[in-house]
Amino acid sequence: GAGVSQSPSNKVTEKGKDVELRCDPISGHTALYWYRQSLGQGLEFLIYFQGNSAPDKSGLPSDRFSAERTGGSVSTLTIQRTQQEDSAVYLCASSFHQLYTFGSGTRLTVV
Amino acid sequence: AQSVTQPDIHITVSEGASLELRCNYSYGATPYLFWYVQSPGQGLQLLLKYFSGDTLVQGIKGFEAEFKRSQSSFNLRKPSVHWSDAAEYFCAVINSGAGSYQLTFGKGTKLSVIP
Numbered sequence: 400g401a402g403v404s405q406s407p408s409n410k411v412t413e414k415g416k417d418v419e420l421r422c423d424p425i426s427g428h429t430a431l432y433w434y435r436q437s438l439g440q441g442l443e444f445l446i447y448f449q450g451n452s453a454p455d456k457s458g459l460p461s462d463r464f465s466a467e468r469t470g471g472s473v474s475t476l477t478i479q480r481t482q483q484e485d486s487a488v489y490l491c492a493s494s495f496h497q498l499y500t501f502g503s504g505t506r507l508t509v510v
Numbered sequence: 511a512q513s514v515t516q517p518d519i520h521i522t523v524s525e526g527a528s529l530e531l532r533c534n535y536s537y538g539a540t541p542y543l544f545w546y547v548q549s550p551g552q553g554l555q556l557l558l559k560y561f562s563g564d565t566l567v568q569g570i571k572g573f574e575a576e577f578k579r580s581q582s583s584f585n586l587r588k589p590s591v592h593w594s595d596a597a598e599y600f601c602a603v604i605n606s607g608a609g610s611y612q613l614t615f616g617k618g619t620k621l622s623v624i625p
Contacts, residue, residue, distance in 0.1 A: 403553075432612060442600065442615040455612065490553060497542055497561070497604055497611055501553040 401425075403502035405491050411508045412481055420476040420505045424493030431474050432494070433466060436504070437487035445489075448474060481509045512537040512605050516616035523591050524624045531586040531619050533601030542604035543584045544613065545575055549597045557599075560584065571595070596623040 404423040412418050424431050433445040447455040448468045459465070463482075468474040478485055488504040513536045523529055535541055542561050546554040558569025565577040575586045584601060601616040 430611065434613075441617040442613075444612045444614070447612055458612075492554075492613075494611070498559070499544075499554075499556070499613060501546075501555075503551075503553040 403491055403493055403500050405489075405502035405505050407505060408503065409506045409508075411510060414483060414509055415480055417477065417479045418481055418507065420478075420489050420491075420507070422474045422476070422491030422493075422502060424472065424474070424491070425495075425500055426472075428493035428495050428500075429471060430494045431468060432492045432499070433474070433476050434490045434492065435487045436490055440487075442490070445476070478507075481507075483509050485509050512541070512603055512614050514601050514603050514614055514616035516599075516601055516619050518619045519617070520620045520622070522622040522624060525593050526590050529586075529588045529591045529595070529621070531599050531601075531621070533584045533586065533616060534582050535584065535601075535603045536582065537603060537605065540579075543575075543577060544602040544604075545569065545573070545584075545586045546600045546602060546615075547571075547597045548600065548618075554600065557586070591621075591623055593623045593625055596621055 406421045431448040435443045444458040446466050450471045451468050463479045466476045486509045488506050490504045492499045492501045515534045544559045545557040548554050557573050558567050560567050560577045568574050573588050598618045598620045600618045602613045
């Protein structure tokens, strides 16, 4: 596609529920990143994919967070048993030769 | 670990005035440096980047930035600000020595423009 697509754009969920956030990167971009943007914390790296493998998961804040990527394309970030502190904007980016393109993000609100 | 510091949380300028947003990084080797802009409810848009070569780089929307190795700085400048430049600006660095090429961001500087 022309850009990085993320869905949903907004998600409101009840505390304790699981959520899935989707990222559709630019075709041909082998590298994919997830970031979290929250007030007071800025932009935090979560996880990096190269193809379907995730060589760097160092930013995942807890074992409630997981991500996968299939076919070297679409990625899903899953948050289990959501907590209020998970409320944030989750941004996905794909890159080619260290040039990143960001999606518009998913705004997650846990109530 | 590398870090990026943007010392100004919020800057207000008058339309037509010049602008400089500061960015300092902490990193041992030659970094890959970026400036991004984010308008409310939008993703991050790349303004400009520095990988190597000429230390003064030109970007979109009339922005430029200068890499100064001796000061570990990569300040963003614009000679004349427009009201549409009101947004949040993020400086970022890639750790080119690690495997993931992840971006490390500063906390951002929010720019307000007075008409």
